[in-house]
Amino acid sequence: MWFTRVSLKNPVFATMVMLAIVVLGVFSYQRLKVDQFPDIDFPVVVVTVDYPGASPEIVESEVTKKIEEGVNSIAGINALTSRSYEGTAVVIIEFQLHIDGRRAAEDVREKVATVRPTLRTEVKEPRVLRFDPASRPVWSLAVLPDTQASANGRQGATSAAVASLGSAGATPGGQNSAVELTTWAEQILKKRLENVRGVGAVNLVGATRREINIYLNPQALEAFGVTPDQVVAAVRNENQDLPVGAIRSLAQERVVQIDARMQRPEDFGRIIVARKNGAPVRVEQVARVQDGAQEVESLALYNGERTLLLSVQKSQGENTIEVVDGLNAAVAEMRAQLPPGVRLETIGDSARPIRVAVNNVRQTLIEGALLTVLIVFLFLNSWRSTVITGLTLPIALIGTFLFMNMFGFTINMITLMALSLCVGLLIDDAIVVRENIVRHVQMGKGAYAAALDGTQEIGLAVLATTLSIVAVFLPIGFMGGIIGKFFHEFGVTIVAAVLISMFVSFTLDPMLSSVWHDPSIHTHGQRTRPVTFYDRTVGRVTGWFDHATEALAEAYQGILRWS
Template sequence: MFLSDLSIKQPVLATMMMVALVVLGLFSYRELSTDLFPKVDLPVVSIVTRYPGVSPETVETEVTKRIEEAVNPIEGVRHITSTTSEGFSSILIEFELGTNIHTAAQDVRSKVSALRRDFPSEVEEPVIQRLDPAEIPIVSISMTSQELGPKQLTALAEKTIKKRLEGIEGVGSVTIVGGQRREIQVLLDLDRLKAYNLTIAEVVGALRSGNLEVPAGKINHGPLEELVRIEGKLPEPEMFSNLIIKTIRDVPVYLHELATVVDGYEEQRSLALLNGERALALEIRRQSGTNTVDMARAVKAAVPKLNEELQGRAVLRIVRDTSVFIEESIADVKITMILGGIFTVLVVYVFLNSWRSTVITGLTLPVSVISAFLMMRILGFTINMLTLMGLSLAIGLLIDDAIVVRENIVRHMQQGRDHYEAARVGTSEIGLAVVATTFTVIAVFVPVAFMGGIIGRFFYEFGLTVAFAVLVSLFVSFTMDPMLSSRWFDPAIEAGIRRRGIARVLEVFDRWFERTHGVYERAIAFSLRHRFLILGVALLSFLGALVLAPRLGSAFFPEFDRGEFQVSFKAAPGSSIEQSETVARQIGKIISGQEGVAYTYATIGSGYTGALNEGSIYVKLKPKRERGLSYWDLRAGLRGQLSAFGAARISVEDVEEMGDAKPIQVSVRGPELKELDLLSAGLMQIMREVPGTVDVDRSLDREKPEVKVTLDRKLASDLGIRLDSLAMTLRAMLNGEVATQYEDADGDAYDVRVRLSENQRRSVDTLEDVEMLSTKKDAAGKDMLIPVAQVASFSRSTSSSQIRRMDLIREVRVSANTAGRPLGDVIQGIRDRRSRLDLPAGYEIVYTGQAEDMRESFQYVNRALLLAVIFIYVILASQFGSFTHPLAIMLSLPLSLIGVVVMLWAAGDTLNMMSMIGLILLMGLVTKNAILLVDYANRLRRSGMERTGALIKAGSTRLRTIIMTTLAMIFGMLPLAFEIGEGAEIRAPMARAVIGGLITSTLLTLVAVPVVYSLLDDLTARLQRAGLFVTAPRTRQLTIDD
């Protein structure tokens, strides 16, 4: 074999190749970013448009529907989802994977830009951007003070803390939640306005013209030039009171005669509570493409310095840090890798009873793992849970080739060959089988790496990382292992050597294991005499596993303890921020009373829509060892206590990162909201009947109270009042209008807002008295002021608080969490009962969310599994030059399913993405043992041995190697299977599936594969005798030297 011969002849070259791989790998490792999961570019574009003070129905008609219809023809659009609420439109456009998202986003901007001129003038500029995972807050910091008031605390946060944090490398943006920004408020007295025959528009105009700084030009003095600037900015807020609004009969009317000027703060639209007490929060987001962990470390390092500089005026505290879980999870996976490597090496030492042989084989592990970092750096991968988990699972696999090569070399040494010859012949003899086993493993990882959908993007790095590490392990096994075996004399393999200490104990084990060879030879002989009995036992075991499999249940991903969760609540539509705060305090008090809760952090009005009746409470738990209850028992107990809370709709769920946190999402679609209301209510009732569903809710809220103003168009036209003038006047009176800005000594600008005083904004009767300037003149040619009540009527009504649309059709989204039952079983229960709901024509029910993701992902996994099996057969048929021998080897595949099902059932796991990926991995592993057995049996038959003797001899000879490699793989995965560390629950099912499959496939392969091999051989012979096959001339099977 070229590689092994070259390495044996050129040991320095072989050593330097290994050194180069390790050095490059170590340098690459230092450059790799760290994150929880691989970087995945989501092909989603969002469009957010604000239309202040307008009802959801109007926003839907004037903005949402127009944009949806404009962007729908864009190539690659998969789904369009929109949410419309009061004064707010949010549209998410999901494109097909593979779409150039930059081009797609530009197409969206072009379409929306063309619509912009058709929008009402009050519609704000749409904000169009790609949906970036970097927009998720990484660190949340609370800011409290015993000395400063809300306005001063907000100013300190804006001027100092926010800017300092945004200057940290990697920080993209800092958003303040719960701040009360300074605002100069001009609170008009309606009676005084009427007394002076003035309108709000005149007040706004006077403020704008009276607070200006205008450049007047420049004066040239020869070589010098001076700018002329008219300084009209008011230096103090109190000076606004003395502005002249209008002169009536030569008498000036000052602002203080019409209004009260207050140096206050903006109307609060968001709120933050730390343990039930008001606080100011800073949500920190990272720059796209930056390292999450490094950014969070820099922020955490800056917080103590800022606290020191604040000198007690305010206190900063980190209340949420997503990087902690990432760091702990990655650290724990590294520990499992190290433990797996130690266990694997110990297995090798136990079987080989030689520390030198153990070192020769064990060196494959660090070289392969470290070299994988080089490939990760070249391809732009990150150190994340999936890439490290792949390397952890592959620990026993990486040393597998080295074990096979070294064990075969040692066998030749024990037969009398010298080290040099044994290394050369032993490697060459086993080489083709090792190549075949390695490529069968790679054959299962390549389909995993190239699965479709978002799930394929997540496992792309996983599959390629393991595949590359396995290739490197093959390279090391054919270079460094034979080189060291030829040069490094190992006295431990010499017969009759005197052993001491643990070596003597292991020698006893070795002698016992040698005796098992005889037992195994008799077992093979018995199996070959009772072939159909053995096949029957294997078949019954397989059928038993199929019967047991449905009891596993199915889920998308395993649930895991992150040490945190959130409680979302939704108060009655129209609730004020004060009412929502009361609800949040009450819920927070119940949460804080639970055993194991460290603290709570609540936010109101900071969600995607900014609704004041919605909020979420982040719950941070104490470390696992300090909790009296498990993570799931704590959540279940809390859910039970909150179920009786009637002031809001409550959901206990995972921390939301992107999208809805609830796993069950069912869309009821159709044209009419009233019918959707009835259908969604019926679906909610059905879902509540399904065991395992909790927190059942829907997107359709109770209708929000409103006051409708109806204009008498004929009368208004006669009196010179336009509809837009009415709307603008009332909006200015209630919401206020920013007339100008006040600049303080530091150059910071604050809005000057004109509106009615608070007591006059509480009654509809006040609005009826508001006067508007007519476009017509009276008989004397003077301006006319027309009371609103003269041209409009007021009535109380209700309207939808939120309207959702999916693919241009209205929808109501019914959602739920699961508890105590797998997601797949719950979804199936809903599907079974859905037929009770009669759908009118034009209405449909569509499953979305995790149910759709799980269905789609399982399809991709099944395709990857099928491709893996096909690739394995192609590789085996090519190696053995036979269409039937690969079938005998592939009998290991269904036999492995027995152990997978039993192990998952015993551990209480479900059939989920992680266990299914483990099943695919298993397809490549379980064939390795059968390949070694069949390859050697064929070699013996070609040398003249009859079939039964060849099978018995091959099994006996390869028994040690098969058991050793299997145990090495099992012990290498044990740390993963035992759920060691943070997030271990998500990793464990994959390892358990592999371990269970390895155990049963190995035990059954040792007896079932020889049986099937013989049966297929007999079948081939019969077909040849029947003339169905033409017997080809006997040819030599390919060897690695070919």
């Protein structure tokens, strides 16, 4: 083969090509993302519409059917299902697997937007969400009270929280403490976590947010002749900032705006609701204003104790392990800035099972490679031949990372399993080529001629063997369905590794065989007296194994002659 001749005539060039493959593979390995499974896009879009107070029958006729008729004309839909509940309609659109999920979601949003004017005004705005397994939280953090802190420490923590949040008049304990802790978590902790590279969203569960509640007094409303709608309208109109316009002159331009947003809770009580007999009726006369907390919409418990939970979602295509490492580093920095009486504890870490699974497969890969080299050494009984053939393994494995990076693959259980399974296949071509070159050397040929003739003689058989392996595994990478999406990286990874090993067997192995002579070739099969330390230790084992295989070969030849 022509590249065998090129490598034999230009050994330095062949060496540089192998080094280039290794260097590019190492750089690609550093850029590869690590995940548990391949990044699979499931083209499923869910439309959720709320219709408060409506029965399932009304939701079905007024909302669900209209949404179904609107999105049914989108191309590529595989299945369309819907569910109508009390006050809620859910429409699930499953697209064919070759459809891009983001584009499908955009098409659904366009169709839903055209259907929206036909829905009743009581119907809430439809929500269109794309099913994405990568959107699940990868890390969770709990904000817990520090039970080991003393009572004075807890009291100081509350005072510090009050001072830092600027909430004058708040008293320690109870709802106020929960509100202050939520405010600290939203304004400081959440923003710090959002600044970590790769974080897509931080959701707060179990929060108790501050809210100004106005409790109406029915007797006072009746006495003053004021309706609840008047109170609502007054609060809405008075508590806002409005731009009025601009005053222009030849020399300057001034912007005019109304700054009427309330600054303190007691300011709400001074809002004028109406005027009776020329006297203003204020909110504090018909209602009670309380600086309290919102109604609980979500609840987070840790060991039966109420807590604040921050769940973090990573951005699309980010490395899960790098994101979690950045979050852990951010929390470590935040521990020194925590208010007294508060502690942070990580309760969910998706990177941990990924690390364990990937490390187990990686360890299996290394063990398989070492055992393969050991078996080759026992059969060849020459450390030079073992090195020449064994170099195919690291070059092929590292070079595969280059193609994985080019194809957008990740280091996951599927790709590592593919590399583990093909370890034995990668060294087959090199063994066959090396054995044939050794046979030609034993026939009395020179190293260069033996390398060239031996490779050319066996080249077609090695090529046919490699292509048969490619023909078996390449179709696996192009199977259909969800399973095909998972095994796409499996088949392509094995094919890339096998092709690289064949290229190395036809270039590096003949070149090394031509320039690196092995004296043990001429003594093969002969019993020699142990001279060196190697001959007296490892050489005894390999020599015994070599003589055993020779005896087995002679016995097999005798059986063939007899038959």
